[in-house]
Every structure is written in structure tokens, then in C-alpha cells.
Amino acid sequence: MPELPEILLRAREIQCELAGRTIQALEIVQPKILNMPAEDAAARIAGQRVEGASHRGKWIFCRLSRDWLLINLGMGGELLLHAPGDALPEKVQAVLTFADGYRLSAHFWWFGYLHLVSPEDLPEHPMAGSLGVDPLSPEFTVDALAALLAGRRTRIKNILLDQRRIAGIGNMYSHDILFRAGLHPLRPANSLSEEEVEAFWRAIRLTLGEAVALGGAKFEQNLHGEGGLLDMDWFQVGYREGEPCPRCGTPIEKIKTGSTSSFLCPSCQAE
Numbered sequence: 001m002p003e004l005p006e007i008l009l010r011a012r013e014i015q016c017e018l019a020g021r022t023i024q025a026l027e028i029v030q031p032k033i034l035n036m037p038a039e040d041a042a043a044r045i046a047g048q049r050v051e052g053a054s055h056r057g058k059w060i061f062c063r064l065s066r067d068w069l070l071i072n073l074g075m076g077g078e079l080l081l082h083a084p085g086d087a088l089p090e091k092v093q094a095v096l097t098f099a100d101g102y103r104l105s106a107h108f109w110w111f112g113y114l115h116l117v118s119p120e121d122l123p124e125h126p127m128a129g130s131l132g133v134d135p136l137s138p139e140f141t142v143d144a145l146a147a148l149l150a151g152r153r154t155r156i157k158n159i160l161l162d163q164r165r166i167a168g169i170g171n172m173y174s175h176d177i178l179f180r181a182g183l184h185p186l187r188p189a190n191s192l193s194e195e196e197v198e199a200f201w202r203a204i205r206l207t208l209g210e211a212v213a214l215g216g217a218k219f220e221q222n223l224h225g226e227g228g229l230l231d232m233d234w235f236q237v238g239y240r241e242g243e244p245c246p247r248c249g250t251p252i253e254k255i256k257t258g259s260t261s262s263f264l265c266p267s268c269q270a271e
């Protein structure tokens with residue numbers, strides 16, 4: 001499942017590769033991915049230019065001449081750019097054709113969204129309108145994280161995954177973030193010392209920053225169908241149940257944490 005690093009990279013690629021291109025047509029295979037009838041979306045998007053793209057949480061925000069095109073890859077999927085004359089993949093849910101003949105195909109493995117939203121309606125968008133702070137942005141300071149944790153008995157893992165508080169982190173990157181911070185996922189937010197909050201903040205930035213620098217996960221493709229350099233060997237405790245902790249040698253455990261599983265070192269991350 002793509003998380004902030006992969007979504008940030010896809011948004012950058014769209015910014016680099018598609019900004020300046022004009023959309024000629026939108027072909028929809030699966031209307032469920034839209035927030036309006038397919039013919040309305042097609043009529044409204046035709047003729048709009050891609051002005052730029054950015055990310056917010058797990059959403060790609062494409063700025064068009066008049067509207068925002070919001071893309072969410074859900075559990076995973078591919079956005080692929082095709083030169084004029086290139087064949088499309090067999091399975092696609094939507095295809096954008098540009099005036100110069102290039103095409104962008106969207107394939108969602110499970111579910112995904114292509115939502116066309118006016119700038120006025122953006123703050124009211126049911127999912128993308130209420131996203132929390134971007135953990136790689138300058139606004140996400142140690143103090144900002146401290147404020148998110150203060151006075152809450154919520155487990156820190158729940159806060160880490162709550163898109164309305166911190167946007168873009170999912171289960172995959174959470175294991176190593178908490179390991180690097182030396183924190184047990186079930187610790188109540190208000191139990192962290194100042195030093196622990198700072199270690200938590202540093203671990204979030206370091207883990208996501210490394211993932212971005214590596215081009216994201218190997219199993220997530222860029223617009224040209226290439227995966228990133230981050231493979232399973234990169235994880236320190238994530239997905240390594242029974243293997244020795246890289247810091248102390250204690251076998252790594254997999255535990256249930258609410259609706260998710262967590263990998264951790266029971267010695268380095270005492271509850």
C-alpha cells in the first residue's frame with residue numbers, strides 16, 4: 001500500500017512530466033472511482049491544463065486550470081504514462097488523454113479514487129478536506145508533535161496512523177518509526193517524556209526521508225513502471241518476526257495492536 005513517500009514521489013513525477021499538458025479526454029472504465037457521473041467528469045475535465053501537482057497524506061492533488069483532480073491509489077495501483085502509440089495495460093479503470101497524444105492510465109488493485117473537485121468545494125471534501133499535518137513539512141515541528149500527543153491517552157500507534165492528525169503514514173512505515181524511536185506502539189500519547197517526543201519526531205522524519213531518498217518501495221511503480229529501491233531488507237524490525245533485533249539481538253515479535261499488527265523489539269521498545 002503506497003504511503004506518504006510513494007505518494008509524494010508520484011506527485012513530483014506528475015509535476016515534472018504532466019504540468020503544462022492539456023487534457024483532451026477522460027475515459028472511464030469503472031465509474032465507481034469518480035465523485036460524479038462519468039459523462040459529467042469527462043465533459044468538465046476536457047480542455048483543462050495540468051498546472052501542477054502536490055501531495056497531502058495519501059492523496060495526490062493535481063491542480064488543473066479550473067478544478068482539482070484528487071487521486072487516491074487505495075491499497076495500491078499504478079499510474080502509468082504512455083507515449084503516443086504505446087499500448088495501454090490490459091487492466092485500467094481510467095485513462096486520461098492529453099492533447100499531445102500522451103496518455104495516463106490508472107489501475108487500482110482494490111479500490112481507488114479520481115475525484116474532480118472545485119477549489120471552493122475542496123475544504124468540504126469528505127476525505128481529503130480533513131487531513132492532518134504533513135510529517136515532512138516545515139509545520140511538523142517537535143512542538144507540533146508534542147501538541148498532538150499532549151493530554152491524550154490514545155495509543156501512539158493510533159495517533160501515528162490517524163490521517164486527521166498526521167497525514168500519510170500507514171502500517172508499513174510505522175513499525176520502523178516506532179523502533180527507531182524506542183517506543184512501544186501501545187504507549188499512551190500522554191506518557192511520553194520530552195526526550196521521547198523528540199526521538200519520535202526524529203524517527204518519523206528519518207524513516208520517511210530515507211524512503212523518499214530511495215525512491216519509495218520496490219513494489220510501487222513510478223509513472224514509467226519502475227519500482228523504488230526500498231525492499232524488504234531495508235526494514236529493521238518491520239516484517240521480521242523471530243529475527244534478532246539489530247540493536248540488542250532479542251527476537252522481534254509480532255503483536256496485535258487493535259485492527260493492525262505491529263512488529264517490535266520487546267526489549268528496545270518496552271511497554
Ligand SMILES: [Zn+2]
Pocket residue numbers: 245246247248249250265266267268269
Ligand atoms: Zn532490541
